[in-house]
Amino acid sequence: VASTTPRGTTLTLVDGAPADALPLDDRALHYGDGLFETIAVHEAEPRLLRAHLERLLHGCARLGLPPPAAAILERELRDAASRLGEGVLKLIVTRGGGERGYRPPRDPRPRRVLLGYDLPAHARAPHAEGLRVRLCATRVSRNRALAGLKHLNRLEQVLARAEWDDPAIAEGLMLDDEGNVTGGASSNLFAVLDGALVTPRVDEAGVAGVMRRTVMEIAPRAGFEVRETTLHVTQLRRATELMLSSSLIGLRRVQQMDEHVFGGEEVWHRLSAVLAGAGVVPR
């Protein structure tokens, strides 16, 4: 097969060395057996690096995957960020090669795949602009063994993202089989409900986002405690504000969900101010 540089990428490394392909025995190809991090790069620095590394190492522990040395990861990410300047780093850690069959190798040798990309258009849009989102028909599975992890089993998100073409719609919200909102396909959700700031639990489904964690840590400075909760889809229309968070978009307010328009933006303004003050999102 012709070796090609992935479209849109500006940097591709496997285990720290320039590479454009992954060995065919890799368990990420066969089973999605691995984890990933999507890291914003701004002014040649990987943003929220500590939180990304912590989540990755936590995920490795939960999957029983011997983690790459944090010092190596940090060095590679900082070096790549300095080459990238502005953009996105995607770090994939796989369980490495193995024989046929689900059983993990006795002595796994994880692989690191590091890819650099340009910043996507939606992450460059004016931060103050409200987003339009939709409710997806594709449901998210509930599974306590995988919940919260940013693992490589993402077919549900792929099918959800395939549901719409309209470039005006920035994100799709996903529900579990009981109709509880887990978040966006590639973002976490916050809602202001009866004056309280809440976010869906991530112990049965969803991803424990790094920006989500950052917002939860910083919210008290804006006068809010974020409560993790079960949030049914029928409660969304009662919310006075909806917001989405991710490493790439920061914290954005939702202006419209399908035909429903959200009027409020006061909580979002206060949170944005403390996030900007902490240097987490641009002013």
Added chain:
Amino acid sequence: VASTTPRGTTLTLVDGAPADALPLDDRALHYGDGLFETIAVHEAEPRLLRAHLERLLHGCARLGLPPPAAAILERELRDAASRLGEGVLKLIVTRGGGERGYRPPRDPRPRRVLLGYDLPAHARAPHAEGLRVRLCATRVSRNRALAGLKHLNRLEQVLARAEWDDPAIAEGLMLDDEGNVTGGASSNLFAVLDGALVTPRVDEAGVAGVMRRTVMEIAPRAGFEVRETTLHVTQLRRATELMLSSSLIGLRRVQQMDEHVFGGEEVWHRLSAVLAGAGVVPR
């Protein structure tokens, strides 16, 4: 990264050409965005080829993935089987390369990965020998969009298979979050319950196995209609017989599940006779 032939493989092709690596933009690596088939090769022929191809094309349709031409797949599989003689072919069809993000490319160019392996030891074991199995703690997710498909999101099966080391245990049975049995981690399950032959439904979880389908089609010749049902774990110990099916193991009876021993084997004998008569499993 050093290009290495996958351990234990004897044949590796990407899109029909010898290759040992997959481009880093492939969506199978990033999202598990693809499907696979595991095909037994006996006397230089791919077994149950028609059923494997039908399931693959059905899966492509459900994932919105333009299927490779059946004629090309059939030719490559037959050619590989004739080179392999005896063993296992694993065919992976991915959605191909793409830009960053879950959204499938507008014009996807799927890739075919074809790997040949030796027959695993458990598939060479005497067919009459009963298997020991265990109940896994790792649960299977329920999701109607993915149920039945042999897709590449297999972390649950990986975690389940990591639960035991004892080589005497051939397979782990997996339950969904309601305690219903979905099958083995890499096989389908049949049970004789109150004299009736049943198998777990695959419309909420599990894989619609090719050998499962074959057993269901052939069972009437042995005097049985297979009923698809919801099968709770508490019903398993009431079963007089349990059997597992897969392309590699054929149809095998379960002798022991954890500490519970199954005495019966009459239905298994009758099914095995018709399967052998049809040339599906060795006599």
